[in-house]
Amino acid sequence: MTSTASTIHGRTRLIDAALNLSYQRRSFSSLGIREITREASLSAPAFYRHFEDLADLGTAVILEVEKAVIEAFTEVRMSTAKEADLDIRPMLVKRFFDWAAENPKPVVVGASEAFGPLERMRNGLKKTIRAISEDICSDNRIAALLPGLPHEEMIEVLEVLAQNVLFMAVEYVEKPQERSAIYDKALRIVSVIFAGAHATHAMKLEQDSTPAP
Structure with missing residues (x-):
């Protein structure tokens, strides 16, 4: 997988993970970054490669x-x-x-x-x-x-x-x-x-x- 494809893939996984969690709770703002990365099967530092x-x-x-x-x-x-x-x-x-x-x-x-x-x-x-x-x-x-x-x-x-x-x-x-x-x-x-x-x-x-x- 190319670097660009990997970046897009990681970004998509984080978005999907956040949506899955917030959809269950009806609250996006209550999510934690560690639980999002855990849901996405990514390391916590990976989050900051895609989002602030x-x-x-x-x-x-x-x-x-x-x-x-x-x-x-x-x-x-x-x-x-x-x-x-x-x-x-x-x-x-x-x-x-x-x-x-x-x-x-x-x-x-x-x-x-x-x-x-x-x-x-x-x-x-x-x-x-x-x-x-x-x-x-x-x-x-x-x-x-x-x-x-x-x-x-x-x-x-x-x-x-x-x-x-x-x-x-x-x-x-x-x-x-x-x-x-x-x-x-x-x-x-x-x-x-x-x-x-x-x-x-x-x-x-x-x-x-x-x-x-």
């Missing part, structure tokens, strides 16, 4: 999620690129839920640490939600559903949605018998938030155009 500390490892987990989700959403967008009038929101939600069901550990761990004590991990999750929202926003079909809304406000709408859908994905993972109902509920929330953003923007425009008394 536990927060650095947690950030790496979140970045892996970001990469995977954006790739999954890109597949949806590319496969439907020729359908200019298609509402791709249901497809994006379904694709994320399916991905979450296939990869439950990073989803559950990420959601559980959204308000956890590791600030870098919390900030990493916020950045990931932002990156995913920007990626979705780059599709003109999404922008068309929020006509006239400034780009930054559009991203804020998608960030709110992403946070809601993330926590619903945990339910989707853990309650397979309720997945259809959870998916339908997610779509209702998406519709309500989009409609609310559209109505609020229209109201603001009307107020701005009304002459002062």
Whole structure:
């Protein structure tokens, strides 16, 4: 095995070990570096060849999620690129839920640490939600559903949605018998938030155009 391959392999083993342990406990921040390396069948010093500390490892987990989700959403967008009038929101939600069901550990761990004590991990999750929202926003079909809304406000709408859908994905993972109902509920929330953003923007425009008394 080459040095590069060995480095990647060791890094992956540490990430997988941390996910296994934190998934069982629902707490990433409570993990110890020695128990992570023991779970990964690596020596304790090996940890520091890949990560600075536990927060650095947690950030790496979140970045892996970001990469995977954006790739999954890109597949949806590319496969439907020729359908200019298609509402791709249901497809994006379904694709994320399916991905979450296939990869439950990073989803559950990420959601559980959204308000956890590791600030870098919390900030990493916020950045990931932002990156995913920007990626979705780059599709003109999404922008068309929020006509006239400034780009930054559009991203804020998608960030709110992403946070809601993330926590619903945990339910989707853990309650397979309720997945259809959870998916339908997610779509209702998406519709309500989009409609609310559209109505609020229209109201603001009307107020701005009304002459002062």
